[in-house]
Amino acid sequence: METEGTGGMAKRMKSSVGEKELALQDGSTVEVSAEDNVVTSNSELVEMEISHILEKINNFTQMVSELLESGKSMLKELSNEFEERMILIHKEQMEKWQEEIKELRALDTANEETDALLQNAIYLIQNIHGGSES
Known part of the structure; x- marks a missing residue:
């Protein structure tokens, strides 16, 4: 200088x-x-201020990066929980419908048996009425 x-x-x-x-x-x-x-020039002071600003930029960038990673992790957890819950809801609904199908088949079987009994009864009644006429 x-x-x-x-x-x-x-x-x-x-x-x-x-x-x-x-x-x-x-x-x-x-x-x-x-x-x-010690000799300090304005240029050195400006460089020190720029250095502080760059440090703030680095710290802010680091914070944003950490928040992004944290957000990604949180969203991934939420996504996994959402997927698990949707699968559980689907499973529960399938079980309900399977139960309905089972009940309908049991009802159909009971109806078929009842229908067969009625058909036999009609056949017997017709035979009784038809046999007494001859």
Whole structure:
């Protein structure tokens, strides 16, 4: 970095106890600390701020990524639970209908037996009435 004594590239802007701020020709300033002789320019401060913003971007990106993974996991669990529940509902409905079919077949069998008895009764009645006429 160039200082006050090198070709007039920098001039002293203000002075405080233990610190000096220099203005450079390009419009940036340089802070000089008397305590530790550290020179920090505005460009370095801007780079530090940019670094902080980039860190925020990385943290936010990480958080979004974790939320997406968490959301995917939650949706997968919900999807699995939904699938299991739908399968259970289907199974229960199939069992109900199978029971209805079983009851209908039993009713049909009982009806067939009753019909056969009635047909036999009609045949016997017709034979009795028909046999007494001859």
